Amino acid sequence: MTIPNVPPECYLVLSGILFTIGVIGALTRRNAIVVFMCIELMLNAVNITFIALSRFLQSLDGVLFAFFVIAVAAAEAAVGLAIFVMIYRSRETINVDEINILKW
Amino acid sequence: MLEHVWLIPLFPAIGFLINGLFGRSLGKKVVSWVGPSVIGLSFLTSILIFRELIGRPPAERHFEKVIFDWVVSGSFQTVIGYQIDPLSILMALVVSGVSFFIHIYSVGYMHDDPGFTRYFTYLNLFVFMMLNLILANNFLLMFVGWEGVGLCSYLLIGFWYEKDSASNAGKKAFVVNRVGDFGFLLGIFLLFINFGTLDFTDIFGPLQKNPHLINTATATTITILLFIGACGKSAQIPIYVWLPDAMEGPTPVSSLIHAATMVTAGVYMVARCNVLYSMAPISMAIVAIVGVATAIYTASIGFCQNDIKKVLAYSTISQLGYMFLGVGVGAFSAGIFHLMTHAFFKGLLFLGAGSIMHALSGELDMRKMGALRKKIPYTFWTFFIATLAIAGIPGLSGFFSKDEILWQAFSSSHGHWLLWAVAAVAAGMTAFYMFRALFMTFFGESRVDEHVAHHVHESPKIMTVPLMVLAVLSVIGGYIGVPHVLGGANHIHEFLAPVLGGGAESAKAHAGISIVSQAWASGSEAGGHSTALEFVMMAISVVIALIGIGIAYLFYVKNPALPKLAAEKWKRLYKLVYNKYYVDELYEILFINSLKNLGTGLWKGFDEFVIDGTINGIAYFIGLLSGVMRKMQTGLVQNYAFSMILGGIVLAAYYIVRAIFY
Numbered sequence: 040m041t042i043p044n045v046p047p048e049c050y051l052v053l054s055g056i057l058f059t060i061g062v063i064g065a066l067t068r069r070n071a072i073v074v075f076m077c078i079e080l081m082l083n084a085v086n087i088t089f090i091a092l093s094r095f096l097q098s099l100d101g102v103l104f105a106f107f108v109i110a111v112a113a114a115e116a117a118v119g120l121a122i123f124v125m126i127y128r129s130r131e132t133i134n135v136d137e138i139n140i141l142k143w
Numbered sequence: 144m145l146e147h148v149w150l151i152p153l154f155p156a157i158g159f160l161i162n163g164l165f166g167r168s169l170g171k172k173v174v175s176w177v178g179p180s181v182i183g184l185s186f187l188t189s190i191l192i193f194r195e196l197i198g199r200p201p202a203e204r205h206f207e208k209v210i211f212d213w214v215v216s217g218s219f220q221t222v223i224g225y226q227i228d229p230l231s232i233l234m235a236l237v238v239s240g241v242s243f244f245i246h247i248y249s250v251g252y253m254h255d256d257p258g259f260t261r262y263f264t265y266l267n268l269f270v271f272m273m274l275n276l277i278l279a280n281n282f283l284l285m286f287v288g289w290e291g292v293g294l295c296s297y298l299l300i301g302f303w304y305e306k307d308s309a310s311n312a313g314k315k316a317f318v319v320n321r322v323g324d325f326g327f328l329l330g331i332f333l334l335f336i337n338f339g340t341l342d343f344t345d346i347f348g349p350l351q352k353n354p355h356l357i358n359t360a361t362a363t364t365i366t367i368l369l370f371i372g373a374c375g376k377s378a379q380i381p382i383y384v385w386l387p388d389a390m391e392g393p394t395p396v397s398s399l400i401h402a403a404t405m406v407t408a409g410v411y412m413v414a415r416c417n418v419l420y421s422m423a424p425i426s427m428a429i430v431a432i433v434g435v436a437t438a439i440y441t442a443s444i445g446f447c448q449n450d451i452k453k454v455l456a457y458s459t460i461s462q463l464g465y466m467f468l469g470v471g472v473g474a475f476s477a478g479i480f481h482l483m484t485h486a487f488f489k490g491l492l493f494l495g496a497g498s499i500m501h502a503l504s505g506e507l508d509m510r511k512m513g514a515l516r517k518k519i520p521y522t523f524w525t526f527f528i529a530t531l532a533i534a535g536i537p538g539l540s541g542f543f544s545k546d547e548i549l550w551q552a553f554s555s556s557h558g559h560w561l562l563w564a565v566a567a568v569a570a571g572m573t574a575f576y577m578f579r580a581l582f583m584t585f586f587g588e589s590r591v592d593e594h595v596a597h598h599v600h601e602s603p604k605i606m607t608v609p610l611m612v613l614a615v616l617s618v619i620g621g622y623i624g625v626p627h628v629l630g631g632a633n634h635i636h637e638f639l640a641p642v643l644g645g646g647a648e649s650a651k652a653h654a655g656i657s658i659v660s661q662a663w664a665s666g667s668e669a670g671g672h673s674t675a676l677e678f679v680m681m682a683i684s685v686v687i688a689l690i691g692i693g694i695a696y697l698f699y700v701k702n703p704a705l706p707k708l709a710a711e712k713w714k715r716l717y718k719l720v721y722n723k724y725y726v727d728e729l730y731e732i733l734f735i736n737s738l739k740n741l742g743t744g745l746w747k748g749f750d751e752f753v754i755d756g757t758i759n760g761i762a763y764f765i766g767l768l769s770g771v772m773r774k775m776q777t778g779l780v781q782n783y784a785f786s787m788i789l790g791g792i793v794l795a796a797y798y799i800v801r802a803i804f805y
Contacts, residue, residue: 066785074781135780142778 050091057084071123071133075116082112144195145206147188148225151235152274154184158267166260178263179246182270186239193232201641204229207280207344214283221341226280230479230642233635234277234411237486241403242270244609248494249395251605252501258302262393265302269295273404277411282331282341285412289327289376292405293320299400300392312388319385323375327412330368337361347418354422366419366426370433373409377463380437384727386460390452394497397452402459402493403486410466410482414475417643421473427557431471435552435562438464439569440724445576447721450507451496454580458533459489461573465548468566472558474551475643476636480624481544483635487620488532488541491613495526498602498610499584504595509580514589518599521607523585525614530581532617534574535688540621542685545570547626549684550677563680567687574691582699628677 057080064077086105093101127133158181166174196204209224246266253262269292276288293316301313331341337357338346350356357365373379378386389401400406413420413430420427438461445457462485469478500507502519516523532541549570553563591599601607623638625631698705710717719725 062788066781066788138780139778142776 047091047095050087054084054087054091057081057087069134069136071126071135071138074135075119075123079112079116082108144188144191145227146208148192148206148208148227148278149210150188151185151192151239152225152271152278154181154188155267155271155274157181159264159271162260162267163264166264171259174260174263175250178267179243179250181267182239182243182246185270185274186236186243189232189235189239192227193236196227196229196232197638201637204641205344209280218339219335221281221283223284224280225278226343227278228642229638229640230411230414231278233479233483233639235274237483238270238273238277238404241486241490241613242266242273242399244612245395245399245403245490245494248398248497248606248609249393251603252395252497253393256393262299262302265295265298266396266399269299269400269405273408276408280343282334282343285415286327286331289372289408289412290324292400292408293317293324293376296320296389296400296405299396300389302392302396306391309391312385312391316385316389319382320375322382323372325371326368326375327372330365330372333361333365333368337365343415347416350418350422357422359423362419363423363425366416366423367429369412369416369419370426370430373412373467374433375409376412377406377409377467378460379409379433379464379467380440383437383441383460384730387453387456387723390450390456394452394493394500397456398490398493398497401456403490406459406463407466407482407486410463410470410478413467413470414479414643417470417475420470421644424557427471427473429471431468431552431557431562434464434467434469434471435565435569436464437461438468439565439572442569442572442576443720444723446572446579447717448576449509451499451509451512451580451584452493452507454509454576455489455492455496458492458573458577459485461569462489462533464569465545465566468552468562469548472552472555472562474548474555476639477544477547477551479639479643480635481548484532484540484544484617484620487613488529488539488617491525491529491610491617492533494606494610494613495522495529498522498606499526501602501606502599503591504598506592506595509583511590511592511595512584513587513591514585515591515599516585519601521601521610525607525610526585527581528614529617530577532621533577534692535570535684537685538618540617540619543621543624543626546681546684547624550626550680553680554677567684570684571687571691574688575695578692578695579699582695586700587703626677628674628681 061077061079061081061084064080065074068074068077086108089101089105089108091101093099093105123133126138130138132138158177161169161177162174166177169177196206206227207224208226209222211223212220213223214221246263249262249266253259256262272288272291272295274288276285276292279285279288297313297317300316301310304310304313334346335341340346375382386401386406390397392401420430441457441460441464445454445461448454448457462481466478466481466485469475469481498519499512499515499522502515502522503512506512528539532539535542535545549563549566552558552566553560589596622631624633624635626633698709722728
């Protein structure tokens with residue numbers, strides 16, 4: 040199968056769009072799980088950049104990094120979701136607005 | 144045997160460790176054997192070393208044994224090392240010998256004290272430190288011993304620490320001694336700066352050969368500073384005030400530390416530094432004047448004291464004044480000679496006072512004594528002998544040593560007839576107050592309290608035997624220094640000559656430098672005094688002493704009402720002397736209160752206001768700032784994320800802008 044000749048700029052633009060969506064989502068959404076999903080989105084936007092540039096530069100470094108990011112994201116998901124469960128049990132909400140006792 | 148000089152201080156150290164660490168479990172019996180016997184071993188070693196030393200020709204009577212390097216730091220090098228020469232071995236003999244007998248006496252005296260073990264621990268430690276002081280071959284180790292004996296003195300003065308007066312007296316002794324030690328330490332620093340070493344041989348040896356190594360001003364400064372140290376330890380004007388209070392300690396302690404050994408350390412130190420002192424005529428004059436002033440001043444206080452130990456304490460200060468007069472006029476060997484005889488008779492006097500207290504259930508007030516002569520005969524006779532000795536009655540040790548000092552004060556080139564006159568009057572006063580004490584205690588009517596009088600008893604043998612030994616020494620101790628004019632050979636003078644030079648005999652030259660060279664060139668004999676004059680002086684001092692005794696007899700035996708009449712007649716003078724010239728009160732106002740005020744001022748003004756204020760001010764300011772800054776912590780995680788991303792954008796923008804424009 041031949042891969043259509045997509046110029047690298049497209050990948051980077053796609054990655055930029057995804058990343059921006061992730062940032063805006065992480066900053067504006069109230070539900071912690073959605074915020075979390077947005078963070079995953081940002082991570083994967085970066086992954087796209089890595090892969091695209093890896094291909095473009097004919098180097099495996101980017102692929103390697105992408106794997107790391109995936110591994111870290113998986114670990115983060117496990118820990119993060121466990122934290123959300125615990126927070127929900129004690130406060131009966133996972134709304135980040137209401138989880139604000141760590142302040143002046 | 145000389146190789147084993149380190150054994151002398153080692154034995155008391157072992158005794159200290161045994162008594163201190165295991166004394167409690169070993170029990171009283173063992174402690175009472177260990178305590179004196181270790182000192183006995185030291186004494187024995189000293190005797191053996193002494194015998195070997197006198198077997199050598201005089202010029203070779205010097206031996207140093209370095210045990211190990213102590214401080215090695217750049218150019219500063221000090222060893223733990225001991226030296227044996229005529230001066231140090233003589234001191235070691237006196238210290239270990241007198242200590243030995245006082246230890247034995249203490250076994251009896253302290254028998255029922257709950258602190259028995261502690262007492263012997265301290266006492267052994269004291270002897271260890273004292274021997275270090277004497278045998279050290281450098282100033283630093285000497286200083287360690289110097290401070291060590293001060294510590295033991297403090298511990299033993301405050302031995303009965305439950306008593307307020309005792310613990311206060313201990314503190315007073317310690318603090319007052321610090322004043323002197325300050326001077327001593329500065330003197331040592333100056334010595335190091337000028338010589339680059341603290342070894343006695345390395346300092347004095349080159350100095351003897353070439354007195355121009357330091358100039359007179361430096362020598363004067365050093366010697367005056369050292370003398371301040373000596374003043375503190377040996378209780379001279381103006382820092383003598385601690386010694387009378389030191390009588391709060393157990394009586395054998397007063398005998399050992401505050402009469403026979405520790406307080407003479409100052410005299411020893413001045414004698415040890417005789418080469419330096421000989422180069423500084425001004426310092427010599429100061430030493431002599433302070434000595435003679437102390438001698439007469441404290442003798443006068445002795446007139447009106449009713450506490451027998453206080454009389455002896457002032458007498459000790461007065462006799463120390465004599466020793467300083469001796470060394471101050473360049474008669475170093477005479478000073479050391481008097482130090483030795485004084486150790487015998489004053490040690491004995493204190494032990495006698497202890498025996499009297501023992502007989503009278505602890506009574507110290509001489510107004511409540513009297514007519515004890517028959518009841519405690521051993522104590523009486525030994526006390527009597529010591530009193531004769533200190534009064535300077537011919538034939539006893541005190542006569543020879545005191546007369547030597549008086550003669551030197553008159554005839555030496557550093558001397559002056561005025562020094563002699565004052566010292567001679569002080570000698571008469573000594574005879575008076577000592578016989579006053581003797582008469583009030585042993586003669587006349589009994590003024591002893593009813594219930595005390597019932598069980599007046601002589602002390603046990605363990606206490607009376609040391610008394611007798613010291614009494615014998617008080618009699619014969621003087622015969623090693625019979626002056627030539629009386630047909631003697633003045634052995635002690637000859638013996639000490641290698642260390643102390645010819646002493647005053649040859650120190651006839653006037654300038655400091657020539658004194659040294661001449662002193663070291665000529666042995667001990669320069670002669671040239673008129674023998675007749677020396678005889679006349681001797682006769683005068685004996686007559687003065689007899690007059691003192693006569694007045695005491697008149698006042699306290701013949702007509703006991705007379706002292707009261709005299710006190711009435713010169714009421715103000717009597718009150719002044721009775722209150723010790725209000726010196727304690729004066730010091731209280733001048734030094735203690737002003738220091739207290741300074742302390743309070745620093746506490747309230749500096750510590751509380753400046754230091755605490757600075758710290759608290761900084762804390763308050765930080766608190767204010769934090770109050771503003773903490774508002775940033777909203778607790779909303781998205782705010783934090785927003786600022787993070789904002790930061791990222793700013794960074795990215797910076798790099799982009801930079802990439803575009805540069």
